[in-house]
Amino acid sequence: MSTDLGQLYQELIRSFTARPTDLKKCGLLLNQLKIGLIGAGLLVPQPDANPVDLATAREILEIGAFWSIRSKDIPSFDRYFSQLQTFYNDFSSVLPPSPREFPIRGLYLIRLLTQNRIADFHITLESLPLPADSLTSNPFISHPINLERWLMEGSYSKVWNAREEAPAEEYKYFVDEIMGTIRNEIASCEETAYESLPLKDAGTLLFFKTQSELVQFAQKRGWQVDLTGGAIRFAKKGEDKAEIPRQKLIAANLQYARELEQIV
Amino acid sequence: MADVDMKPTEEKKTEETKEEEKPKKVPLTPAAEIKLNATLIERAVSTFEPRFTHRVLRTLTSLKKKLDAGALRNATEEIYPADSQTRQQLLALFPPASTDLSMEIDTPPSKPATVEPVPETEVYFRLLLIHHLLASPSTYGKAMEISKQTVEKIQILNRRTMDPLAAKVWYALERSYELGGELADARPMFLAAQRTASLRHDDETQASLINRLLRSYLQYNLYDQADKLVSKTTFPLSAGNPQFARYHYYLGRIKAVQLNYTAAHTNIQQAIRRAPPATTAPGFYQAIHKLSVVVELLMGDIPERGLFRHPVLEKALTGYFEIVKAVRSGSLSQFQTTLSAHQAQFEADKTHTLIVRLRQNVIKTGIRRLSLSYSRISLRDICVKLHLDSEEDAEYIVGKAIRDGVIEGRIIHEKGWMECGGQKGGYGPEVIDVFNRRISYCLELHNQSVKAMRYPLNAHRKELAAADSAREREKELAKELAEGGGDFDSDEPGLGEGF
Numbered sequence: 143m144s145t146d147l148g149q150l151y152q153e154l155i156r157s158f159t160a161r162p163t164d165l166k167k168c169g170l171l172l173n174q175l176k177i178g179l180i181g182a183g184l185l186v187p188q189p190d191a192n193p194v195d196l197a198t199a200r201e202i203l204e205i206g207a208f209w210s211i212r213s214k215d216i217p218s219f220d221r222y223f224s225q226l227q228t229f230y231n232d233f234s235s236v237l238p239p240s241p242r243e244f245p246i247r248g249l250y251l252i253r254l255l256t257q258n259r260i261a262d263f264h265i266t267l268e269s270l271p272l273p274a275d276s277l278t279s280n281p282f283i284s285h286p287i288n289l290e291r292w293l294m295e296g297s298y299s300k301v302w303n304a305r306e307e308a309p310a311e312e313y314k315y316f317v318d319e320i321m322g323t324i325r326n327e328i329a330s331c332e333e334t335a336y337e338s339l340p341l342k343d344a345g346t347l348l349f350f351k352t353q354s355e356l357v358q359f360a361q362k363r364g365w366q367v368d369l370t371g372g373a374i375r376f377a378k379k380g381e382d383k384a385e386i387p388r389q390k391l392i393a394a395n396l397q398y399a400r401e402l403e404q405i406v
Numbered sequence: 407m408a409d410v411d412m413k414p415t416e417e418k419k420t421e422e423t424k425e426e427e428k429p430k431k432v433p434l435t436p437a438a439e440i441k442l443n444a445t446l447i448e449r450a451v452s453t454f455e456p457r458f459t460h461r462v463l464r465t466l467t468s469l470k471k472k473l474d475a476g477a478l479r480n481a482t483e484e485i486y487p488a489d490s491q492t493r494q495q496l497l498a499l500f501p502p503a504s505t506d507l508s509m510e511i512d513t514p515p516s517k518p519a520t521v522e523p524v525p526e527t528e529v530y531f532r533l534l535l536i537h538h539l540l541a542s543p544s545t546y547g548k549a550m551e552i553s554k555q556t557v558e559k560i561q562i563l564n565r566r567t568m569d570p571l572a573a574k575v576w577y578a579l580e581r582s583y584e585l586g587g588e589l590a591d592a593r594p595m596f597l598a599a600q601r602t603a604s605l606r607h608d609d610e611t612q613a614s615l616i617n618r619l620l621r622s623y624l625q626y627n628l629y630d631q632a633d634k635l636v637s638k639t640t641f642p643l644s645a646g647n648p649q650f651a652r653y654h655y656y657l658g659r660i661k662a663v664q665l666n667y668t669a670a671h672t673n674i675q676q677a678i679r680r681a682p683p684a685t686t687a688p689g690f691y692q693a694i695h696k697l698s699v700v701v702e703l704l705m706g707d708i709p710e711r712g713l714f715r716h717p718v719l720e721k722a723l724t725g726y727f728e729i730v731k732a733v734r735s736g737s738l739s740q741f742q743t744t745l746s747a748h749q750a751q752f753e754a755d756k757t758h759t760l761i762v763r764l765r766q767n768v769i770k771t772g773i774r775r776l777s778l779s780y781s782r783i784s785l786r787d788i789c790v791k792l793h794l795d796s797e798e799d800a801e802y803i804v805g806k807a808i809r810d811g812v813i814e815g816r817i818i819h820e821k822g823w824m825e826c827g828g829q830k831g832g833y834g835p836e837v838i839d840v841f842n843r844r845i846s847y848c849l850e851l852h853n854q855s856v857k858a859m860r861y862p863l864n865a866h867r868k869e870l871a872a873a874d875s876a877r878e879r880e881k882e883l884a885k886e887l888a889e890g891g892g893d894f895d896s897d898e899p900g901l902g903e904g905f
Contacts, residue, residue: 261664265629268663268759294766296806297799331805335817343819347801387838394842401849 147178151198158205165213172206187228193236200229204242211249211312223250234271245310248282255290256319263290281309289320296331298324302349321349329363338375341367436477437484439469440534444485444527451524451567459570462530466574470537475500478534485523492528499535499552525563529571532556536578546586553579557595561602573614573649580618589622596622604639613645613653620656629663636660647858651680655694662697662760667705672850674698680858684718692722693755699726700760703733703767725751733764736772738793741765769794769803770812777813777826784823797822 154171157164179185184199203226210219223246230243247270254263263286270283278284285308292300301324305317325348332339332347341353350356360367366375443462450458479500486493532552539549557579560572576599583592596619603612616639623632641653654677661670677694684691695713702709714720714727725748732741745752745761752758772792776783789800804824807813814827 261666264663264665264759264763265633268629269627291762291765294763295769296803297795298802299796299798328802328805331802331809333809335805335808335815336819337816339819391838394838394845398845398849401853405852 147175147182150175150178151202154202154205158209165209168205168209169213172202172209175202176206185225187233196229196233197237197240200226200237200240201242203229204240204246207246207249208242208312211315214315216253219249219253231269231271244280244282245312248286248309249312249316251283251286252289252313252316252320255286255293256316256323258323260290260294285309285313293324293327298328325349325359329359333363333365333376336376338373341369341372341374344374436469436472436474437480439465440477440481440531441484443469443530444481444523447526447530447571448524451526454567456567456570459526459567463570463574466533466537469534470541473534473538473541475538478531478538482531485527496528496531496535499532524567525559525565526568526571529556529560529568529575532559533571533575533578536575536582540578540582540585543585546582549578549582550586550588553582554595557599561599564606566606566608569608569610572608573610576611576614576618580621584622584625589625593619593622600639609642609644610646613642613649616641617649617652617656620653624656624659629660632656633660633664643857647680648682650858651677651682651690651694653677654680655690655697658694658697658701659756662701662704667701670701671698671705674701676854679854684716688718691718695719695723696726696755696757699723699730700757700764703730703764704760706767706770708734729761729764733768733771736768736770736775736792738765738768738772741768770807770810773804773807774813777815777824780826782823782825785817786822788824 150171154168154175157167157171176185179199179202182195184191184195187196187199203222207219207222207226210216210222226246229237230240230247247266251263251266254260254266267277267287270277272280272283277287285304289301289304292298292304301320305314305321308314308317328348332344339347341356344360345351345353345356348356348359350359357367357369360374368375443465446458446462450456450462479497482493482496482500486496533556536549536553536556539545539552553575556575557572560568560575576596580589580592580596583589596615600612600615600619602608603615616635619635620632623629623635636657641650645653654673658670658673658677661667661673674694674697678691678698681687681690681694699709699713709730714723714730725744728744728748729741732744741764749758752761769792773788776788776791785797785800785804788794788804789797792800794800794803801817801819804813804815804817808815808817816825816827817823818825
């Protein structure tokens, strides 16, 4: 690794660990470093590369991943994560384990949750290099696992309470997004499960602190807010019109006829 | 026409010889069996009939068990001429035989071989040797080396008659790498070979290699890559049933992890149907049923009880049976205790993460049972009965269950209870869907079973020949008619005039 790349790297670490972090400067440094890494052939690592250089490249990318979250640039986080995967999966025998590996993997899991990409979440979870019993003992991984379980069960209050228990600073950046997802979930449940709901209770169920927030949210979903009675009425979905799906029926019958003809 | 006629008779002859051999087959020594197989391979190569090679490979499993170095050595010495180079090479590879076996070699005085056998025979010998070496852990390294050499040899020779053997050698290669603990290193080799095989339309090898790759991906939990491989390749339709069974099993695993349970279930059904009978391949049968039980539970179905009494499955599925009971009764605490009691087994089966997902199904079943038995129940009671942590949770969970259509009902928030509505009429647009699903399942079942049937490759030639001879006869008949009925023709105009 060339010396000016090393200098840039030192500078990045300095500015990243400084509080408060100068995100803009980090971003500029990261861009320069990435170009440098491409020049040194380390961005997409080759098997014969020097392990020390590889570890440095990995650290730069890890800082990049954290930086993307702090500057709320999620697509950039995805890119860093996919680059890091090569380091984590294919070079795990060459490189010493990174202390940032599991925080980043956990963040990626949460990121999948906020987008409701549950299938991808499970695939990523399966490919974690951990035995099943240590999944729950690793705080960075168990957090997203618990979140997913609660979301699937419907224990939304637990998700709400867990937002303070985030194992790393960066996890909190996703809390707002998760809360948005949850509110929409709860709202769709309420629409079918209740006929009407007192305003106050609706506020607590949806984790709103003020009534105005709730009213805004209710208007967005098209609920009838009865301010004088202090209640929300959910428009009852009319009985679905029992219409005969003609085209589907015809297509199905033709299909049966064709198949039967093949058999006979 | 002549040579088409020849074939069937020749085939019949081999069938007859086979029949003759059958009664003798029981006391056949491994060495003699190998020799017999070598002649079969010889015949397969000379007639371009992969059928014979397949017959040889079918005996592989049983032969593998009684194989020893002496038998291999003996067979090689008899089949290869004394001055053959391949003989020297092969003999050098074999582990030294113990003395009592070399005694046996001297006894049967048979005529010494003079003709160099086809290269397929050598590959067959190597395949046997690899399997022999895999029987004991101390020789895994050697097996790995030899299998690699063999694969290289096959690729240099590039003979189509080798394909069925090559597929088996790839399996042996994978097995040796897996047992040697270096499965990941073999992956680039598989990928390269898979490309070559698909370019050469070598279906047999291709099918085998796709399965090898899937296995190696799943071994390392690389579901993403496995999924990509599946979407980028087409599994050859002419592949044998065992390969298909494996392929469907791997697909089932991938789909189950992706939460696509319905598709996973179809694949698993296919795999079960195509798998060899439970007694011949108990391992596969058990593995696939374990997965099948979990996927069925995840789909919200309860597996049949009879399955758990199957003699092959009963013992292997005990843990799963407990889980099924817990899910059926909707008791979270029972589910948790069962899960932790059998955790080691589930992890070994790689079904642990799937079973953990069942938690929500347990809750759903619990709520459904409550909604069926009560017309009105307080959230507090739900909380107690389902062992939930708080009333607040119970409210959310019930709300979600109502939205997901698990139960019919409403929550009356002010009074803190749930009112359960009547059950659905059971007649509506969804009936069509259910009917459609069942019918398409039956049709699919029929089509797949038709596809799963295997016919001898050239059987239709016999029919063609029969049809040809029938046509010939017809022609002759027509000719005779034309000749014999000449005077008819002359009469006809007269007749026509009269009418």
